[in-house]
Structures are given as C-alpha cells and as structure tokens.
Amino acid sequence: GAGVSQSPSNKVTEKGKDVELRCDPISGHTALYWYRQSLGQGLEFLIYFQGNSAPDKSGLPSDRFSAERTGGSVSTLTIQRTQQEDSAVYLCASSVTAFPNEKLFFGSGTQLSVL
Amino acid sequence: GENVEQHPSTLSVQEGDSAVIKCTYSDSASNYFPWYKQELGKGPQLIIDIRSNVGEKKDQRIAVTLNKTAKHFSLHITETQPEDSAVYFCAASYSGGGADGLTFGKGTHLIIQP
Numbered sequence: 325g326a327g328v329s330q331s332p333s334n335k336v337t338e339k340g341k342d343v344e345l346r347c348d349p350i351s352g353h354t355a356l357y358w359y360r361q362s363l364g365q366g367l368e369f370l371i372y373f374q375g376n377s378a379p380d381k382s383g384l385p386s387d388r389f390s391a392e393r394t395g396g397s398v399s400t401l402t403i404q405r406t407q408q409e410d411s412a413v414y415l416c417a418s419s420v421t422a423f424p425n426e427k428l429f430f431g432s433g434t435q436l437s438v439l
Numbered sequence: 440g441e442n443v444e445q446h447p448s449t450l451s452v453q454e455g456d457s458a459v460i461k462c463t464y465s466d467s468a469s470n471y472f473p474w475y476k477q478e479l480g481k482g483p484q485l486i487i488d489i490r491s492n493v494g495e496k497k498d499q500r501i502a503v504t505l506n507k508t509a510k511h512f513s514l515h516i517t518e519t520q521p522e523d524s525a526v527y528f529c530a531a532s533y534s535g536g537g538a539d540g541l542t543f544g545k546g547t548h549l550i551i552q553p
Contacts, residue, residue: 427473427485433482
C-alpha cells in the first residue's frame with residue numbers, strides 16, 4: 325500500500341475486555357514497531373519486529389500486552405483485560421531496514437478508549 | 440538509558456516569524472537526531488534529521504543544529520506558515536541500541552497565529 329495502515333481508527337471498549345489492533349506496514353519494509361502515545365506525552369516504545377527474528381518486547385508495560393507479526397507483514401497488538409490507563413493512541417510504524425537510525429513511517433494510529 | 444528533554448511544550452508565534460524548539464539528551468553515545476511533525480489525527484512524519492558528524496543541516500525553511508559538547512539540538516523554522524501548526528517531536532538514538540534506543544521528547548505544540 326501507499327502507507328502504513330492501521331485499524332480500527334477508533335476503538336471504545338469496556339474495562340476488562342480484550343482488544344486487537346491491526347497494522348499493515350508498507351510493502352517491503354522489514355521492520356515494524358508499536359508505540360503508545362498518551363495525552364501530552366511523547367511516544368512510548370512497546371515492541372519491535374525485524375524480519376523473522378524474535379521480537380524485542382522490552383517496552384511492553386505488562387503481560388496483558390502482546391503482539392505478533394504473521395508472515396513478516398501484518399501485525400496485531402493485543403491488550404487483554406483492558407484497564408482505563410490503557411487509553412491512548414497506539415501507533416504503528418515501519419522502516420525499510422533495521423532500527424534505530426532509520427526513517428520511520430507511521431500510521432495514523434488507533435485511538436483506544438477504555439471506559 | 441537515554442533521556443530526551445524538549446522545550447517548550449507549547450509555542451505560539453505570529454505567521455512569518457521564526458520558531459525554535461530545543462532538545463537536550465543525556466547519552467553521549469547518541470549519534471542520530473530526527474525530528475518528526477504530527478498533524479492532528481495523523482501519525483508523526485519525519486521532517487529532518489541530523490547525524491553526529493554534522494553540526495547543522497538545512498532543508499528550505501527548516502534547519503536543525505547540533506551541539507555535541509552540550510548535548511543539545513534545536514529545530515529552527517523560518518517564515519512560519521499556517522501549515523506549520525502541529526506537534527513536533529525530537530528524538531535521539533545510537534547505532535548500538537535496539538528499538539528502544541530511539542527515545543522521543545514529549546513534544547512541542549506549535550501554534551501559528553494569523
């Protein structure tokens with residue numbers, strides 16, 4: 325596609341429910357990243373995939389968060405038993421090759437609201 | 440780990456004036472400093488970057504300067520226009536770091552007053 329695509333653009337859920345957020349990176353990009361952006365805050369790194377290597381999960385805030393990337397392309401970020409503090413914009417980005425000194429291409433994000 | 444401080448959090452300037460956003464970093468090993476612009480409802484977009492072997496870089500109305508000794512870098516926008524209104528993020532990273540080696544500042548909301 326022309327850019328990084330994320331869905332849904334908005335998600336409202338009830339506390340305790342599970343949610344899945346989807347990211348479709350730019351075709352040919354080997355690296356994919358998930359960030360979280362809370363109101364008035366910077367971009368918080370969550371997880372990083374590079375090719376077929378094991379993902380770097382060092383940024384995941386708790387074991388309720390997980391992500392997978394199937395076939396080296398589409399990625400899904402799953403949040404189990406959502407809490408109100410999980411409310412944020414979740415941004416996905418991809419880059420041509422390995423991090424960190426690479427230009428990141430971001431999607432428009434998924435606005436998650438946990439009631 | 441790296442810590443990036445960004446100032447100011449909000450900056451309002453008159454159209455046509457210049458805007459300057461400043462960032463400091465803590466890790467002397469950092470060697471790559473990108474700037475991203477985020478418009479409302481969109482993801483951040485890279486607008487300019489600088490590497491530690493360069494002191495200044497310009498691209499039309501935007502420029503970035505880097506002072507390695509003082510560990511700070513700045514974004515300069517001249518002749519500001521309404522479309523420059525956005526949130527700007529600085530970041531710092533180093534070659535040996537993993538994905539968490541890219542650290543972002545908290546952002547500056549730039550408002551261009553007509």
